[in-house]
Amino acid sequence: MTFHPVGPASDFPDPSSTLVEVDDAPVVLIHAAGHFYALDDVCTHDGGPLSDGPLDPEEKTIACPRHGAKFDLKSGAALTMPATKATAAHEVKVEDGQVLVRLVG
Amino acid sequence: MTATLTSQGYDQAAFDALLASLDEPAWMTDRRRDAFEAFANAPWPSSKDEEWMRTDIRLFKLDQFAKPDDAAAAPCDPGLLTHGVDLGGHVQSVDGNLVSEDLSAELAAKGVLFGGMQRMLAEHGDKLRPSIERDIVCPKYDRFAMLNAAFWTCGSVLYVPKGVSVEQPLHMLSVLGAEKSADLSRTLVVLEEGAEATLLAETASASTDAAGLHCGAIELIVGPNAKLRYVNLQNWNNKVWHFAHQKAVVGKQGQLQWTIGALGAKLAKVNQHVALEGSDAEAQVNGAMFTQGRQHLTYNTHQHHEASYCRSDLLYKTALQDKSRTVWRGMIKVDKPAQRTDAYQRNDNLMLSEHCRADSIPGLEIEADDVRCTHGSTSGRVDESQIFYAMTRGYTRQEAVRMIVSGFFQQIFDRITIQSVRDALGEAIAARVQDLSSL
Numbered sequence: 347m348t349f350h351p352v353g354p355a356s357d358f359p360d361p362s363s364t365l366v367e368v369d370d371a372p373v374v375l376i377h378a379a380g381h382f383y384a385l386d387d388v389c390t391h392d393g394g395p396l397s398d399g400p401l402d403p404e405e406k407t408i409a410c411p412r413h414g415a416k417f418d419l420k421s422g423a424a425l426t427m428p429a430t431k432a433t434a435a436h437e438v439k440v441e442d443g444q445v446l447v448r449l450v451g
Numbered sequence: 452m453t454a455t456l457t458s459q460g461y462d463q464a465a466f467d468a469l470l471a472s473l474d475e476p477a478w479m480t481d482r483r484r485d486a487f488e489a490f491a492n493a494p495w496p497s498s499k500d501e502e503w504m505r506t507d508i509r510l511f512k513l514d515q516f517a518k519p520d521d522a523a524a525a526p527c528d529p530g531l532l533t534h535g536v537d538l539g540g541h542v543q544s545v546d547g548n549l550v551s552e553d554l555s556a557e558l559a560a561k562g563v564l565f566g567g568m569q570r571m572l573a574e575h576g577d578k579l580r581p582s583i584e585r586d587i588v589c590p591k592y593d594r595f596a597m598l599n600a601a602f603w604t605c606g607s608v609l610y611v612p613k614g615v616s617v618e619q620p621l622h623m624l625s626v627l628g629a630e631k632s633a634d635l636s637r638t639l640v641v642l643e644e645g646a647e648a649t650l651l652a653e654t655a656s657a658s659t660d661a662a663g664l665h666c667g668a669i670e671l672i673v674g675p676n677a678k679l680r681y682v683n684l685q686n687w688n689n690k691v692w693h694f695a696h697q698k699a700v701v702g703k704q705g706q707l708q709w710t711i712g713a714l715g716a717k718l719a720k721v722n723q724h725v726a727l728e729g730s731d732a733e734a735q736v737n738g739a740m741f742t743q744g745r746q747h748l749t750y751n752t753h754q755h756h757e758a759s760y761c762r763s764d765l766l767y768k769t770a771l772q773d774k775s776r777t778v779w780r781g782m783i784k785v786d787k788p789a790q791r792t793d794a795y796q797r798n799d800n801l802m803l804s805e806h807c808r809a810d811s812i813p814g815l816e817i818e819a820d821d822v823r824c825t826h827g828s829t830s831g832r833v834d835e836s837q838i839f840y841a842m843t844r845g846y847t848r849q850e851a852v853r854m855i856v857s858g859f860f861q862q863i864f865d866r867i868t869i870q871s872v873r874d875a876l877g878e879a880i881a882a883r884v885q886d887l888s889s890l
Contacts, residue, residue, distance in 0.1 A: 364508075372510055387507075393504075393507075395498060395509070423755075451774075
C-alpha cells in the first residue's frame with residue numbers, strides 16, 4: 347500500500363472531519379488539536395458515515411451520527427455501544443504541505 | 452480499448468444535444484423531456500433515506516462519466532452465457548452504443564421482434580408504445596430512474612406475439628470498455644398471451660481497471676399463460692457503479708423464472724420488483740452473489756401479490772470475502788384481494804472473512820387474511836465441523852473450504868433449469884472460489 351495525496355493541509359481546518367476518497371475507499375480525514383487522523387468512514391455498528399458525526403478534539407473521539415457510537419481517533423477502537431468492533435485506522439502524514447494517507451488492512 | 456468521452460455532463464445543453472442526435476417518435480421525446488425536468492430538480496438519494504441508509508454514494512460523481520461518441524468495436528468474447536448454446540438471436544452493445552444485433556429468420560417470420568431499442572422504436576413504435584407507457588419501472592422513482600428515463604441511449608426489446616413459443620434462447624450483452632464510460636440502457640420484454648421465451652442478459656467489462664457507470668432499467672411484461680425465463684448476469688469489473696431498476700409484471704397463470712448472478716461492480720444498488728397481477732400467476736426468483744475486495748452490493752427485492760392464488764419463491768445466496776459488503780432488503784407485499792397467496796423469501800449469507808458484512812432485512816406486509824407467507828435469513832461462517840470432516844477424508848483445509856463454498860451455491864444451481872446458465876454461473880463462481888486463501 348502506498349501513500350495517497352488527499353489535498354493541501356490548509357484545506358482541512360482544525361478542528362474538522364472531511365470525507366475523502368483513498369484508493370476507492372471512503373475515509374474520514376480528521377484534523378484535531380494539531381494532529382491528522384484517518385479512519386474508515388464507516389461505523390461498525392450500522393455502517394453510518396462517521397464524517398457526518400460530532401468530533402470531540404479534546405476527547406480525541408468521533409461519534410456516529412445515527413446511534414452515537416464513539417470511536418478513538420488514533421486507533422479506531424470502538425469506545426461506546428452500540429459499536430463493538432474497531433473501525434480501520436489508517437496512516438497519515440503531512441509532506442510539503444500535502445496530506446498523505448496510506449490504507450491499513 | 453480507447454474511446455473519446457465527448458459528452459459534457461447531464462445538464463440542459465447535454466440533454467438538448469442528445470435529443471438533436473436522436474430520431475425517435477415524438478411521444479418518446481416528450482417522455483424524455485418530462486423525465487429530464489424531474490431529474491434537473493431532484494436531489495440525489497442520501498443516507499437519510501431509509502432505502503439508501505446502508506448504501507453510501509457520496510463518492511459517486513455523475514459528471515465523471517459519459518457515453519463515448521466513438522464507434523465501438525464488437526466485443527471479442529460473445530459472453531459467458533452463450534457457451535454451448537444455440538441462440539435464436541443476440542443484441543450487443545459497447546459503452547452504450549449498439550454494435551451488433553440479429554434474429555433468426557424463422558423467429559422473425561413468426562412475428563417475434565428482437566433488437567436494439569432505438570431501431571425497434573423507429574420501426575415498431577406504435578406496437579411498443581402501450582407497453583412503454585405502462586411505466587412498469589416508474590420513471591420518477593428516484594434520481595437514477597429519472598436519469599435513465601431522460602438520457603438512455605441503448606437497450607433491447609423482445610416482443611413475442613400471442614401463442615408463439617421461442618425455443619432457442621436469445622442473448623443480450625452489454626460491455627463497458629472505455630475508461631469512465633457510461634451505459635444508460637433500457638430493456639423491454641413483452642410476452643403476449645400464451646407466449647414463451649428464454650432471454651439471457653449479461654454485462655461485462657473489457658478490462659479489469661476501467662471505471663464506469665451503468666444506470667439501467669428493465670421492464671418485463673409476462674402476459675396471461677405466458678412463460679418467461681430471464682437470466683441476468685451482472686459481471687462488471689470492480690470499478691463500475693451499477694444502478695438499476697428492474698420490474699416484472701406477470702398476468703393470469705403466467706410464469707416467470709428470474710435468475711440473477713451478481714458478481715461485479717464497485718457499488719451496486721438494484722431494485723428488483725415482481726408484481727403478480729393476474730390470479731394463479733407464479734414467480735421464482737433466484738439470486739447468487741459473490742463479493743470480494745471492497746465491493747458493496749445492495750439488492751432490494753419486492754414480491755407484490757396483487758391477485759389471488761399466486762405463488763412467489765425467492766432465494767438469494769451470498770458469499771462474501773475481504774472487506775466486501777452486501778445488503779439485501781426483501782419485501783413480500785400482499786394486497787387485500789390476493790387471498791390464497793403462497794409466498795416465500797430467503798437469503799443465506801456465507802461470511803468468508805472477518806471484515807465482510809452482510810445486512811439481511813426480510814419483510815412482510817400482508818393485507819389479506821388467508822395466505823401463507825414465510826421468510827428466512829441465515830448468516831454465518833464456514834462450519835468448522837464440515838471442514839474437519841473433509842480433512843479427515845484427505846482434503847487440505849483450503850480444498851475443504853472451496854468445496855463447501857461451491858456446495859453453498861448448489862441450491863441455486865439446482866433451481867436453474869438452463870444448462871448454460873448453470874455452467875456460466877458455476878464457472879464464474881468457481882473462479883472466485885479459486886481465489887480463496889485458506890481460512
